[in-house]
Amino acid sequence: MITGKGITKTFRQRGGMLGAREVPALRGVDFSIEKGGAVSFIGESGCGKTTLGRILAGLESYDSGEIVIDGVPMSSLRPKQRQPHFRRVQLIHQDPYSALNPARTIHQTLDAPLTLRAKQTGRSRSWIDERAEELLGLVGLDPGYVLPRYPHQLSGGMRQRVVIARALTVDPDMLVADEATSMIDVSLRLGILGLLKDLRDRLGVSVLFITHDVATARYIGLDGELYVIYRGQVVERGPVETVISDPVHPYTQSLLSAIPVLHGLEVPGAERVVPTEAIDAAQPDAGCLFAARCPFRTERCTSELPVLGHDGGTLQEHACFHPQRRSVVATPAVAS
Amino acid sequence: MSVTSDKRAPGVRISDLSVVYRTGAGELPAVRGVDLELEPGTITGVVGESGSGKSTLALSMLNAVQPPGRIRSGSVEIDGLGDVVTLGGDDLRKTRGRHVGYVFQAAQNSLNPLKTVGKQLLDLGRSHDVDDLPGLVKEARSLLDRMGLDGARVLDSYQHELSGGMRQRVGIMLALVLNAHVVVLDEPTTALDMITQATILRIIREVHEERGLTTLVITHDLGVVAEIADRLAVMYGGRLVEQGPTREVLGAPKHPYTQGLLQAIPRLVGDIDEARALPGRPPTLGTIPPDGCVFRERCAVRMDVCETGEPPVLTIGPRVVACHTAAGDGEQKETVTTGPTRGEEQA
Amino acid sequence: MTATTIMPEARSASATLRRNFWRGVWRVMKRKPSRMAGVVIMAGFAFMGVFGPMFYPEHLPRDTSALYAPPSWAHPFGTDFEGTDVLALVITGSRYVLLTGLVTAVITVVLGAGIGLFAGFRRGRWDSVLMRITDMKLTIPGLPLMLVLSTIWKFTSAIEMGLVLGLLGWGGVARAVRSQTLSLRERGFVEAARGLGLSTPHIIGRELLPSMAPYIAMNMLIAVTGAVYAQVGLFFLGVLPFEANNWGVMLNLAVFGGGALTTTAALPYLLAPLLAILLLTLGIVLVVDAMDEIFNPRLREE
Numbered sequence: 001m002i003t004g005k006g007i008t009k010t011f012r013q014r015g016g017m018l019g020a021r022e023v024p025a026l027r028g029v030d031f032s033i034e035k036g037g038a039v040s041f042i043g044e045s046g047c048g049k050t051t052l053g054r055i056l057a058g059l060e061s062y063d064s065g066e067i068v069i070d071g072v073p074m075s076s077l078r079p080k081q082r083q084p085h086f087r088r089v090q091l092i093h094q095d096p097y098s099a100l101n102p103a104r105t106i107h108q109t110l111d112a113p114l115t116l117r118a119k120q121t122g123r124s125r126s127w128i129d130e131r132a133e134e135l136l137g138l139v140g141l142d143p144g145y146v147l148p149r150y151p152h153q154l155s156g157g158m159r160q161r162v163v164i165a166r167a168l169t170v171d172p173d174m175l176v177a178d179e180a181t182s183m184i185d186v187s188l189r190l191g192i193l194g195l196l197k198d199l200r201d202r203l204g205v206s207v208l209f210i211t212h213d214v215a216t217a218r219y220i221g222l223d224g225e226l227y228v229i230y231r232g233q234v235v236e237r238g239p240v241e242t243v244i245s246d247p248v249h250p251y252t253q254s255l256l257s258a259i260p261v262l263h264g265l266e267v268p269g270a271e272r273v274v275p276t277e278a279i280d281a282a283q284p285d286a287g288c289l290f291a292a293r294c295p296f297r298t299e300r301c302t303s304e305l306p307v308l309g310h311d312g313g314t315l316q317e318h319a320c321f322h323p324q325r326r327s328v329v330a331t332p333a334v335a336s
Numbered sequence: 337m338s339v340t341s342d343k344r345a346p347g348v349r350i351s352d353l354s355v356v357y358r359t360g361a362g363e364l365p366a367v368r369g370v371d372l373e374l375e376p377g378t379i380t381g382v383v384g385e386s387g388s389g390k391s392t393l394a395l396s397m398l399n400a401v402q403p404p405g406r407i408r409s410g411s412v413e414i415d416g417l418g419d420v421v422t423l424g425g426d427d428l429r430k431t432r433g434r435h436v437g438y439v440f441q442a443a444q445n446s447l448n449p450l451k452t453v454g455k456q457l458l459d460l461g462r463s464h465d466v467d468d469l470p471g472l473v474k475e476a477r478s479l480l481d482r483m484g485l486d487g488a489r490v491l492d493s494y495q496h497e498l499s500g501g502m503r504q505r506v507g508i509m510l511a512l513v514l515n516a517h518v519v520v521l522d523e524p525t526t527a528l529d530m531i532t533q534a535t536i537l538r539i540i541r542e543v544h545e546e547r548g549l550t551t552l553v554i555t556h557d558l559g560v561v562a563e564i565a566d567r568l569a570v571m572y573g574g575r576l577v578e579q580g581p582t583r584e585v586l587g588a589p590k591h592p593y594t595q596g597l598l599q600a601i602p603r604l605v606g607d608i609d610e611a612r613a614l615p616g617r618p619p620t621l622g623t624i625p626p627d628g629c630v631f632r633e634r635c636a637v638r639m640d641v642c643e644t645g646e647p648p649v650l651t652i653g654p655r656v657v658a659c660h661t662a663a664g665d666g667e668q669k670e671t672v673t674t675g676p677t678r679g680e681e682q683a
Numbered sequence: 684m685t686a687t688t689i690m691p692e693a694r695s696a697s698a699t700l701r702r703n704f705w706r707g708v709w710r711v712m713k714r715k716p717s718r719m720a721g722v723v724i725m726a727g728f729a730f731m732g733v734f735g736p737m738f739y740p741e742h743l744p745r746d747t748s749a750l751y752a753p754p755s756w757a758h759p760f761g762t763d764f765e766g767t768d769v770l771a772l773v774i775t776g777s778r779y780v781l782l783t784g785l786v787t788a789v790i791t792v793v794l795g796a797g798i799g800l801f802a803g804f805r806r807g808r809w810d811s812v813l814m815r816i817t818d819m820k821l822t823i824p825g826l827p828l829m830l831v832l833s834t835i836w837k838f839t840s841a842i843e844m845g846l847v848l849g850l851l852g853w854g855g856v857a858r859a860v861r862s863q864t865l866s867l868r869e870r871g872f873v874e875a876a877r878g879l880g881l882s883t884p885h886i887i888g889r890e891l892l893p894s895m896a897p898y899i900a901m902n903m904l905i906a907v908t909g910a911v912y913a914q915v916g917l918f919f920l921g922v923l924p925f926e927a928n929n930w931g932v933m934l935n936l937a938v939f940g941g942g943a944l945t946t947t948a949a950l951p952y953l954l955a956p957l958l959a960i961l962l963l964t965l966g967i968v969l970v971v972d973a974m975d976e977i978f979n980p981r982l983r984e985e
Contacts, residue, residue, distance in 0.1 A: 044530070044532075185385040185617070186557070186597060186600065187596065187597055187600050187617075188613070188614070188618075190601075190602065190611055191613040193602065194613060212530050213530075214604060215602040216602050218604065219608050219611065244604055245605075254531055255530055255531065258533065259559070259604065260560060261559075262562045262586050262601075263562050263563075263583050263586065264562070264582065264584065264586035264587035265587055265598070276531075276535075330605075331605055332605065332606060333587070
């Protein structure tokens, strides 16, 4: 189980002559992921979802807040001691083309982390080769074919499977899949998603799925939770099916309304919210971060910041002063 | 659609187009025997995965296939212009921009990072011998304003000062500013957010209707096509395997590849177990089978004849499908279910 | 145990890999005749440098009856002011020149790549310190320093010469390797290696270095030519006292002793070492062209 409380992170951009500019990426995010569970972060690019994934994988630092990995609070450890804990979270990169070293064969790629693992657990050399074959089999690849090859000799889907196999070499508790299928051919995506789903069941690995594609998030974890993130703040959170069918935050509604409708197969949602694009991302001084783009904003939204919480009428938590359930998602066309 | 300006929109007829690439293993076809008609004033979407030949097809519209590729046979007839394939030199260069506008894949990278958008606009104008440069700038500004931007400010901006969605609009502006009436958009929303994508698609649709265009959208994303295209063409391994009115094709796909592709897309509602991955993987230039059906390796309903026989191209009303299975039962619907709904005719 | 049976298998896997690599190298070289020509030229020079001097007595014979003799069968490039065969001078003089080039190249690349990789990978304080040192080093003008050094140091051994030239030359490589490292370390596979907890030596040596191999190999070859030019130039200018013969000494004597620029008699004496330098450079340039394909598995296998 991995939990986070009040995680904040601010990037300092060098702004030329005017000096450093501060860009808040995360503004106090709380989350928790059960063992074997599935959590999806959705939101636009730059909303902070990728940063959060990288923080959990130990690739990025955070400014404040607490992360607890399997009961061990990270604040109780010195930075060096934290690394073995963060190693139990492995990141699956978006781009399977840059995630594998082009100059090394798949055998070499898997051998390095497995050798390290064998050393830690006092296992023999033979275990390394057996484990490499086992892991490739687990992700649905033929070890005999894949092992001696270089990444460029494999398709995008196969590479992404190799990347997953490599992440599994260290027996992680959680995989962070950051847009893990967006660069893979449409007909192959489902295979990768199915594999991640399968790994949850078979290995008890939890999956943190980071995406802007809500449908894929739903596919991985129907039983999981959905976090909708806007500009570093969780604006809505709840069970996947609830958030998709009964979103209450206008941003979630915009996001869901923007998903293309397969006309002919589906009909658009009844209360589709026409989303407005963030052309000018100027920082409001006060109030709701989404107010400038929100079609339902009121006076209060521009002066007061809503916080995430329950109210009586909804199953999910949200950060909105005027929550209203709207059915925005396309529904199957009724067969005539 | 576009009732007011249909007269200006030219039609495009691509017939028997074949494009080959020279490789170590000889000349391999990236596009083979494609027949596609873009009716005046419509949006046609071409959907395909990597290696399907969709981008090569788009480049052929401008006769801009680069060596080692070349157009081996066929023609691209554009009303008021003739066969683009036979054009060359200056005539061809003038065609691009004046008659056919092209919005490049990832327009974010097709701008010159060292010049402002306005400078690049003027370069474009000069290279096309536009006399009225102030008029061109005015036109560009009004186009950008139309797309929801501050035109004057955008023209003074460098590429890095614009967001992905803004760059895509600039790409569309540059394709239209010389008054082209045939527009090709290559992956117009790849790498954009959902909301930005929705906005760009809306803009494409609106500008298309207002200016009376004939538009071709190339994409890997069925959703994009479903949102804006009147007609949908599905490519696989260099062939056009199915085409027809978007709603009809999506509602009742006839080709096993289209059916498989639709089934492989996770959906927002319904039983997730309905989604099924397509086995195998798309062919690359080197692995496209030279004869027989290109899709047979991954096909659930393949027959012996698929190994050797070129699938017959059947025209069924407004729809065209190239498959042996469709040959036998002509107008009959397929039995494979597609997602939550059964594949029913929506016509 | 199974361990013993698997061990040879693992070893054979890496042996296969090595064999495939050399087969790939052979394929890449065969692709263009010019590359083979380059290899032949470089092999010829290597042979000349290693074994050439062994074919001649320590003191080359002088034919005092044929000073500045024109080319003939006995003397293909004629003779010098003492009647010594010019070809023999070129061959015996090659060892010093080539050895210097080699030592310089090794030092340039090892220091440059090492510092560049370390600075680029560690970033932060290490990076700032190392790069300031590199900048300072880059501002030291090489030639004047060599002139000053030569007044107190005779550079009788090629290794000393190479050492000095190498210590003067690593700055550029370090800067370039650092910037490459900075961009590579953001790549997915380097991040993955960090996430998996692989050691820094592994990441630098096994993940980063192979990706930079073509670049480093090119720099190494180019450093050889640079070093040859530099030292020949120094000897030509007569800055360094010459005790043994080498190509630079020959050029110096041909121009300032034999007046090769004004009379034709000493021309072959001038042209022979020049030709050797040109040929060596040509050989290197022809081979450099293949480096990208050799170290990139995709280009190698195709």
